[in-house]
Amino acid sequence: MKKTENDLVSVPSELNVLKEHLQGNITVDYDIHTLTLDSVIGKGQVRYTNLQSGLQSFDFDLKLIKDIEIPIASMTSESIQFLYCLEGHCSHQFETFEEATLVEQFQTAVVHSNRGLASKIIIKKGDHLMLNIICVNKKEYFDKFGKENNPFSKKLQGLLYEIGTKSKHFHLGGYSLKIAEQLKLLFGIEYSNEVSELLSQKGRYYLILAKHIEQFHSEIENNSNTSGLLKNELKAISQVSDFIKKYPEIQHSIKSLCLESGLSPAKLQEGFKFMFQRTVSDFVRNVRLEKAEKLIKTTELTISEVVYSVGLTSRSYFCKIFKKKYSYSPKEYKSK
Structure with a gap:
């Protein structure tokens, strides 16, 4: 059940800082706080x-009628901010x-x-901006990973050393479709009252952070854009x-x-291998299987109807690839 700002016992200080610059009302749904603009x-x-102590995420989905400056340093002190622009663009300035640095669509920044x-x-x-900032x-x-001896913790410590020794640091990253x-x-997601779904969605932020760290290390070591694809090609x-x-x-x-x-066959394949680690045909097949799995779980369609709905013509072939992915035949999966 959503609560209004007047009902809240306390509003996170980070969101109060934002409210000073972005006028609006705050509501809470479980532990997700939302500032809706006036x-x-x-x-x-x-x-x-x-997400946990020392780890927060901000999702901006805005279209403003005047220019706004948001002091991200005061949102969370002593933190490293990982930025990703999903749509539109913004600028960062110390x-x-x-001089302000432009962060474009699909681009990362630390x-x-x-x-x-x-x-x-x-x-x-005037521009529609969709921006995610993860504050760490x-x-x-990071201290929680200091004594762990695994590749992920080593990357975290390497990032800390690279950034933490400087009074200020700005790294404009390459483009990433993985994020x-x-x-x-x-x-735009509407959280349901299912705790498992809420935890699953929160888990995506950890995946995003991991991809940020992976890309940052790759770019620091290689001093290059990790994708090799142009922005317009990534957008395509x-x-x-x-x-x-949408149309499996x-x-x-x-x-x-x-x-x-509008891409050549070579660029199309290159983009899908970079983005999804799959060929185009593998990607289409996987999308169809995931759509079929959802239909089997949530509808009363027969297996034959599901096969037709996802664009396949052979039921035996569908059963074969479905079992390979989900370890059960479609019929067994439906009964479970």
Whole structure:
């Protein structure tokens, strides 16, 4: 049940800082706090998720009618901020006399500044911005991994050393569709009262953080964009993958998808291998299987009807690939 701001015992201080710059009302649904904008400033919302002590996430989904500057350093002190722009663009600036750096769609950035140093996000009016910021408190979160001897903790410690020794740090990363795919499942979501679903959605933020750290290390070591694809090519891959997910029943081919995306066959395959670690045909097959699994769980369709609904024609072939992925035949899966 949603509670209004007047009903709340306490509002997270991080969200109160935002409210000083983005006028609106705060509601809470379980432990998800949402700041909904007043019409005098624009439309949209900012969702605040406290993942654990020292780890918070902010999802901005805004379209403003005036330019706004948000001081991210004061949102969470002594933290490292991982930025990802899913749609639109914004800018980051340390001091007012320094040049602002543009963060474009699908682009990552890593920001850190010591207490007292200005660090702000600049959002321009008129553009639809979908931005995720994961704030990681260095001491509370990273120290937990200090004694662990595994590849992930080593990457965390390496990142700490790279960033934490400087009074301020800004790393403009390359483009990443891997993070985009996770955020698409989080933006605009309505949490149900299922605790398992809430935990599953929160888990995606940890995946996003892991991908940020992986990309940051790769770019620091190689000093290069990890994708090798241009922004417009990444956008085309994202759009064509959404098209396949929306219409799995269509008989997709390399030729038709090239016409849909405007990409060459080589770029199309390169993009899917980078983004999904699959060929185009493997991706289409997997989308169909996931759609079929959902239909089997949530509808009364027969197996033959499910096969037809996802664009396949052979029931025996469908049963074979379904069992390979889910370890049960479609009939066994439905009965369970």
